[in-house]
Amino acid sequence: MRKTDRKRRQILDAAYRLFRDNGFEKTTMAQVATAAGGSKATVYNYFPSKEELFVECVTSLCDHYLDAAFAGLRNPRADLSAALSRLSKNTPRLTCTPEMVAARRLLISNADHSGIGSLFYGRTREYVRDLADFLRRAMDSGQLRKDDPVLAAQQLRALAEAEILERCLLDAEAMPPSSATISRTARNAVKLFFRIYAPLRHATLDQRSASGDTVPDSSG
Amino acid sequence: MRKTDQKRQHILDTAYRLFRSNGFEKTTMSEITAAAGGSKATVYNYFPSKEELFLECMVNITDHLLEGLFAGLQDPKADVSAALLNLGKDILRLTCTPEMLASRRLVIAEAARSGIGKLFHEKTLHYMQELAAFLRGAMQDGYLREADPLQAAYDFRALLEADILERCLLGATKAPPSAAAVSRAARNAVAAFLRAYAMDRTTSGR
Numbered sequence: 001m002r003k004t005d006r007k008r009r010q011i012l013d014a015a016y017r018l019f020r021d022n023g024f025e026k027t028t029m030a031q032v033a034t035a036a037g038g039s040k041a042t043v044y045n046y047f048p049s050k051e052e053l054f055v056e057c058v059t060s061l062c063d064h065y066l067d068a069a070f071a072g073l074r075n076p077r078a079d080l081s082a083a084l085s086r087l088s089k090n091t092p093r094l095t096c097t098p099e100m101v102a103a104r105r106l107l108i109s110n111a112d113h114s115g116i117g118s119l120f121y122g123r124t125r126e127y128v129r130d131l132a133d134f135l136r137r138a139m140d141s142g143q144l145r146k147d148d149p150v151l152a153a154q155q156l157r158a159l160a161e162a163e164i165l166e167r168c169l170l171d172a173e174a175m176p177p178s179s180a181t182i183s184r185t186a187r188n189a190v191k192l193f194f195r196i197y198a199p200l201r202h203a204t205l206d207q208r209s210a211s212g213d214t215v216p217d218s219s220g
Numbered sequence: 221m222r223k224t225d226q227k228r229q230h231i232l233d234t235a236y237r238l239f240r241s242n243g244f245e246k247t248t249m250s251e252i253t254a255a256a257g258g259s260k261a262t263v264y265n266y267f268p269s270k271e272e273l274f275l276e277c278m279v280n281i282t283d284h285l286l287e288g289l290f291a292g293l294q295d296p297k298a299d300v301s302a303a304l305l306n307l308g309k310d311i312l313r314l315t316c317t318p319e320m321l322a323s324r325r326l327v328i329a330e331a332a333r334s335g336i337g338k339l340f341h342e343k344t345l346h347y348m349q350e351l352a353a354f355l356r357g358a359m360q361d362g363y364l365r366e367a368d369p370l371q372a373a374y375d376f377r378a379l380l381e382a383d384i385l386e387r388c389l390l391g392a393t394k395a396p397p398s399a400a401a402v403s404r405a406a407r408n409a410v411a412a413f414l415r416a417y418a419m420d421r422t423t424s425g426r
Contacts, residue, residue: 108389109329112322117390155412158382163374169328170337192375192416 008046011036016057020099024054024106024116051116058103059123065094066127073134080138084193087131088160088186095161096168096182098175105169128153135197144197152197159189228266229280231256236277240322244274244330271334274326278336279343281323286314290350300363301414307354308380308406315381316388316396324389348373355417364417372417379409379416 014035018027029050033040047053069090072083094100111117131153138144144152164185167173173181234256238247249270253260267273289310293303314320331337348370355376356369364372384405387393397405 105328105331109325111325111389111391115391118392121387121390121392151408154383155379155408158378159375162378162381167341169331170341171331171335172338172341188371188375195418196412196415198415 007036007038007042011038011043011046011053012057012060015053016061019054019057020102024050024110029053051114051119054106055116055119055123058100058107058120061100061103062094062124062127066090070127070130073130076137078134080143081190081194083134084156084190085186088156088189089182091157092161092164092182092185093176095165096173096176101165101168101175104165108169128157131156139197142199145199147197152193155196156189156193159192160186227258227262231258231263231266231273232277232280235273236281236323239274239277239326244270244326244333249273269334271336274330275336275339275343278323278327278340281319282344285317285320285323286347289314289347290354293354300358301410303354304376304410304413305406307351308376308409309402311377311380312384312402312405313396315385316402318395321388321395348377351376362419364414365419367417375416376409376413379412380406382409 011032015027015032018031018035027050029040029043032053033043036043043053047056069087072078072086095104107117107120128150132149135144135152135156136149139146139149139152164173164177164181168175168177176182231252235247235252238252238255247270249260249263252273253263256263263273267276290307293307315324327337327340331340351373352369355364355372358364359366359369359372382405384393384397384401388395388397396402
């Protein structure tokens with residue numbers, strides 16, 4: 001790790017702890033600088049605003065947890081069904097941790113008077129793009145029907161996450177949810193996704209196989 | 221409306237205005253009393269705590285904004301795809317208004333306090349059940365394959381709100397979204413939902 005990367009990491013770690021313990025509002029850039037062992041100028045040198053620092057904290061947490069699942073998507077020989085199952089389980093496993101739910105609550109509740117929600121949304125598009133690229137290749141090779149890969153990526157994520165994440169946001173679900181809940185949701189999401197994007201040529205055959213127990217599923 | 225109901229509604233409307241502009245934390249029962257006109261005892265008579273008043277406010281505004289959502293629901297026999305498309309557009313239009321987004325943000329912000337979020341979730345669950353009842357009808361009539369209708373309701377909503385609601389909640393797009401954006405999202409969702417819940421060719425008698 002280069003020295004500047006190390007400093008950046010130190011600031012992010014210190015900021016993460018402060019945001020987690022004291023919330024976004026009550027955390028100041030001066031506190032972050034002190035905790036990271038540097039000056040305010042150094043912090044501002046890396047992060048132009050508290051909003052951007054917060055969003056970087058949250059997204060570096062995402063990167064940390066999701067990198068392995070997304071690395072699997074970049075492997076050209078990755079098995080489609082296994083990769084989608086893995087991703088559908090790993091995404092809510094991260095987004096429904098107490099830390100991420102707290103961060104998302106904060107992003108949502110401050111969205112109307114600060115730019116942090118919008119900033120976060122922009123940063124997470126990279127994940128959608130990565131998944132869309134993977135789906136595009138599966139569409140090109142005929143494993144999935146040709147359609148808009150970005151829409152398909154958004155739909156898979158919604159099916160795997162929307163219901164469970166809403167319950168977490170409302171504090172109506174264990175955080176993190178049980179692995180049984182996550183597996184059931186992921187299985188349903190992948191099964192529906194294959195029904196929606198079954199290649200047209202083999203529609204009849206695929207629908208039959210998708211309706212039974214032969215559904216590709218590696219959720220284990 | 222009975223007089224006590226009127227009084228209750230008046231307190232709810234006043235409290236909602238204050239919560240909406242100042243947030244939960246900074247709004248006090250005294251302020252609500254002063255703004256509603258009346259005694260603190262009256263307010264407490266209707267709502268034993270600020271938390272309960274807040275919860276009722278949020279359920280009340282949600283019911284108000286979603287009023288009539290399922291009233292115009294057509295019989296699935298007419299045209300299940302058209303019925304879902306209209307319903308989908310209505311749901312998106314209503315959930316992405318600035319007013320609805322503001323109350324949702326307030327509930328999410330206070331969700332962990334005194335079970336507010338959990339109670340809100342329970343008190344608004346009937347919307348999903350109404351959607352499930354409609355889908356059950358379509359399943360029984362053979363327009364959709366047999367499946368758990370409540371799960372299907374959640375799937376429909378997930379497909380419908382995919383991306384667009386998150387974008388609105390996070391303030392990454394102007395709210396409400398344009399009519400064109402709502403129509404496009406609803407069309408995409410209905411097309412995907414109908415493929416996901418199409419009758420299995422092998423079991424379909426139709």
